[in-house]
Amino acid sequence: MLTHAAEDYLKSIYKLQEKGGKVSTGILAEYLDVKPASATGMIKKLKTMKLVRHERYRGVTLTAAGKAIALEIIRHHRLLELYLFKALGVPWDGVHEEAEKLEHVISEEVEARMDEFLGYPTADPHGAPIPDKNGVVTQTASIPMTDLQKGQTCAVAEVSDNDSALLRHIGSFNLYPGTAFRVVEVAPFDGPFTIDIAGQQVVIGREVAKHIFVDQVQDPDNV
Amino acid sequence: MLTHAAEDYLKSIYKLQEKGGKVSTGILAEYLDVKPASATGMIKKLKTMKLVRHERYRGVTLTAAGKAIALEIIRHHRLLELYLFKALGVPWDGVHEEAEKLEHVISEEVEARMDEFLGYPTADPHGAPIPDKNGVVTQTASIPMTDLQKGQTCAVAEVSDNDSALLRHIGSFNLYPGTAFRVVEVAPFDGPFTIDIAGQQVVIGREVAKHIFVDQVQDPDNV
DNA sequence: AAACTAATTTAGGCATGCCTAAATTATATA
DNA sequence: TATATAATTTAGGCATGCCTAAATTAGTTT
Numbered sequence: 001m002l003t004h005a006a007e008d009y010l011k012s013i014y015k016l017q018e019k020g021g022k023v024s025t026g027i028l029a030e031y032l033d034v035k036p037a038s039a040t041g042m043i044k045k046l047k048t049m050k051l052v053r054h055e056r057y058r059g060v061t062l063t064a065a066g067k068a069i070a071l072e073i074i075r076h077h078r079l080l081e082l083y084l085f086k087a088l089g090v091p092w093d094g095v096h097e098e099a100e101k102l103e104h105v106i107s108e109e110v111e112a113r114m115d116e117f118l119g120y121p122t123a124d125p126h127g128a129p130i131p132d133k134n135g136v137v138t139q140t141a142s143i144p145m146t147d148l149q150k151g152q153t154c155a156v157a158e159v160s161d162n163d164s165a166l167l168r169h170i171g172s173f174n175l176y177p178g179t180a181f182r183v184v185e186v187a188p189f190d191g192p193f194t195i196d197i198a199g200q201q202v203v204i205g206r207e208v209a210k211h212i213f214v215d216q217v218q219d220p221d222n223v
Numbered sequence: 224m225l226t227h228a229a230e231d232y233l234k235s236i237y238k239l240q241e242k243g244g245k246v247s248t249g250i251l252a253e254y255l256d257v258k259p260a261s262a263t264g265m266i267k268k269l270k271t272m273k274l275v276r277h278e279r280y281r282g283v284t285l286t287a288a289g290k291a292i293a294l295e296i297i298r299h300h301r302l303l304e305l306y307l308f309k310a311l312g313v314p315w316d317g318v319h320e321e322a323e324k325l326e327h328v329i330s331e332e333v334e335a336r337m338d339e340f341l342g343y344p345t346a347d348p349h350g351a352p353i354p355d356k357n358g359v360v361t362q363t364a365s366i367p368m369t370d371l372q373k374g375q376t377c378a379v380a381e382v383s384d385n386d387s388a389l390l391r392h393i394g395s396f397n398l399y400p401g402t403a404f405r406v407v408e409v410a411p412f413d414g415p416f417t418i419d420i421a422g423q424q425v426v427i428g429r430e431v432a433k434h435i436f437v438d439q440v441q442d443p444d445n446v
Numbered sequence: 447a448a449a450c451t452a453a454t455t456t457a458g459g460c461a462t463g464c465c466t467a468a469a470t471t472a473t474a475t476a
Numbered sequence: 477t478a479t480a481t482a483a484t485t486t487a488g489g490c491a492t493g494c495c496t497a498a499a500t501t502a503g504t505t506t
Binding site for chain 4: 268
């Protein structure tokens with residue numbers, strides 16, 4: 001079995017590969033809050049285990065085996081987040097941290113029981129997709145809220161999960177995934193967004209909006 | 224924060240202290256499946272942390288601080304066992320192993336939510352007492368099943384939790400804590416027990432009976 | 447009391463995974 | 477092309493927690 005640290009490296013490589021593309025030692029080290037020299041060491045070890053490919057000075061890639069493990073850990077993480085949120089009522093700004101520890105430790109049995117309890121869900125409380133038990137990820141297309149125009153309606157698809165204070169803030173406006181809203185006003189010069197959620201008007205700063213992703217975007221009827 | 228290993232040592236010292244009395248380095252090492260030299264090393268470290276008292280060649284004792292941590296871990300373990308059993312339907316012969324890993328990792332928040340969900344329980348699925356959040360243990364008096372006489376009635380109070388196969392065996396007779404039964408026959412020369420559970424007669428070998436503890440013992444009416 | 451046995455502790459080693467500092471390689475600029 | 481800068485890797489160290497082998501201490505026997 002792999003160590004927790006090794007699992008964290010594989011998970012991080014997968015995530016960085018998803019958005020960025022090339023995963024350098026430095027980027028990986030920064031993401032894991034570790035020095036580059038430490039990342040080099042773990043990369044070497046993972047390479048001997050045939051979980052990653054690596055060419056000096058050229059970055060890391062997951063092998064099929066490495067990707068499978070990364071997806072397994074991500075699945076654990078997201079299932080746990082949703083389970084803690086729905087079954088135990090842990091507030092959504094706390095589930096990430098908790099799942100970060102539990103994801104390395106739960107058995108396949110517990111994974112399966114949570115999955116069943118939750119009705120085989122496809123997204124965690126922040127809207128991130130949950131890989132199925134075969135490692136298949138169903139991605140949904142979404143755009144950053146900052147791309148919205150005045151008058152458009154949409155639904156929250158996903159929010160960043162790593163900043164607890166930000167999540168509390170977003171949660172206070174009820175901007176959970178699935179929530180629909182309409183853009184009432186976009187202040188000029190990269191100013192805040194005023195939106196309408198179920199009749200309530202709230203103002204969302206640009207920095208916050210960058211961490212919110214939406215889908216089901218529709219233009220206003222009267223244009 | 225303590226390491227998982229240190230927590231396991233404290234927990235083990237507590238448990239050995241409970242039944243045996245004096246906890247020697249050797250006993251502790253054997254219990255933890257570790258060499259005596261390793262136990263010596265950890266004992267030294269725990270001593271510098273003022274979690275145990277130790278005199279060379281004379282055994283270990285928990286300090287108040289050490290006992291508090293031990294009880295906290297045991298509370299986690301037993302709450303987790305019951306939660307996994309009741310909320311997720313993990314079979315009772317699997318919950319021990321799972322809880323063994325999770326006990327070091329859950330937050331106070333999750334502990335509290337499980338406690339609430341379960342209605343502030345006082346015993347785990349094997350009948351072992353769950354310390355309350357202040358570390359208070361409510362012990363119930365029970366006797367080994369092997370002390371029972373023909374004709375007596377009683378209820379299962381507790382069963383050993385560390386042998387998975389044994390638990391499956393006991394479970395197949397429905398001998399869960401709380402289950403009442405009557406002793407129909409005790410075979411001579413330390414032979415097996417024949418008991419009546421809800422009208423069904425089953426035979427329990429002596430070796431198995433040693434791991435079952437009962438309370439509410441009553442003598443037959445017609446004697 | 448001396449000697450033997452059992453328990454415990456000390457000493458030295460190994461793997462993991464982090465660190466800092468120095469050396470190396472790649473890339474961009476003059 | 478030569479040099480400066482940035483990224484990466486190597487080298488050596490530290491803490492944790494396990495191991496084996498050897499030394500020490502305690503307790504028991506003769």
